[in-house]
Amino acid sequence: MENERLLMLPGPVPVPERVRQAMMRQAINHRGPEFGAAYEASVDVLKDCFGTENEVYIISGSGTAGMEAAVANFGRGKKIASPVNGKFGDRLLKIAQRYGDATAIESEWGTPIDLDAVAESLENGAEMVTMVHNETSAGILNPAKEVGALARKHDALFVMDGVTSVGGDEVLADDWGVDVAIVGSQKCLAAPSGLAAVAVSERAWERIVEDRPFYLDLAAYRKSGSKSPMETPYTPAVPLFLGLAESLAIIREEGMAARIARHRRMSSAVRAAVSAWGLDLFPTLDAVHAYSNTVTAVRMPEGVTDSALRGTVKRMGIEIAGGQDHLKGNIFRIGSMGAVSAPEILATLAAVQHALRTAGAKDVGDGVEAAAGVLDA
Known part of the structure; x- marks a missing residue:
């Protein structure tokens, strides 16, 4: 137009007309089968986008909410290694500092992260590594496969911000050893802003902390997500869910x-x-x-x-x-x-x-x- x-x-990116139309319909019961079917279909496509067989849950909140959920549920009180080479790596570091004992591994924005320093932090007892896969502030794609291998070598959890790569570039969360991966709806998925999806490995579930946030408690999402039909633990942003479901249907059609x-x-x-x-x-x-x-x-x-x-x-x-x-x-x-x-x-x-x-x-x-x-x- x-x-x-x-x-x-x-x-945010342009939203396809089909997605906009999907959000314009009459309200539906978010505890009913129609919403559950949309949720289940969305999770099915998101698993392909993440490259995972792990559980995936959708949060009513931006990508930053997904980042915080990942750290708050699995990193509270733990030693965390946080490589930073851009604004969003810095944001993930700040979240890690809020919940755990985070060590900043800083590089100039737009330059390679220091893998040797990541390895050293892990050798010194880091229990989690956080990293932004696609650092849009600097236009650089960071080495998720290599960082994942380091984390697995030292039996640490790997939290990967895939907010701007999932659904647009190759992401192989399972092959790379990613334990918690995050995507935002308004990026490569071409959906409206306001939703985040989180993929969680079984290793991560085994290490979930007791002192979890209320709204971002991923154990609550897991419990509600196990119901048939699928539900969210709290009232979701239903029009955004329906828009996301349509955008994911488009992704499935494209392949x-x-x-x-x-x-x-x-x-x-x-x-x-x-x-x-x-x-x-x-x-x-x-x-x-x-x-x-x-x-x-x-x-x-x-x-x-x-x-x-x-x-x-x-x-x-x-x-x-x-x-x-x-x-x-x-x-x-x-x-x-x-x-x-x-x-x-x-x-x-x-x-x-x-x-x-x-x-x-x-x-x-x-x-x-x-x-x-x-x-x-």
């Missing part, structure tokens, strides 16, 4: 392999445009880190301000993200998650290219053509 902005952010391939193709097209523009990607990588496949973080060119770049793009009806905290004005970020495809990517890149040129960036090549070559391959 002409009056609707195109959100090319690292969440996870095709969905992952589409996300990777979209992000590859954005990176091709960045290269053609003569700009630099923000993250610094090593052999086990990679560029995010759901958001691309780009260094702001010299002489171009954030307001000039993103302001111009916004006037054209498209929103992209800037940097957060100390990265404000230093980077810009283009989301490629959810239901986006070639038209949205090309429109966004055309707007950014125009904004770069009008803002005075030097020697801006044809990134749109470069991206089109990737999308048409």
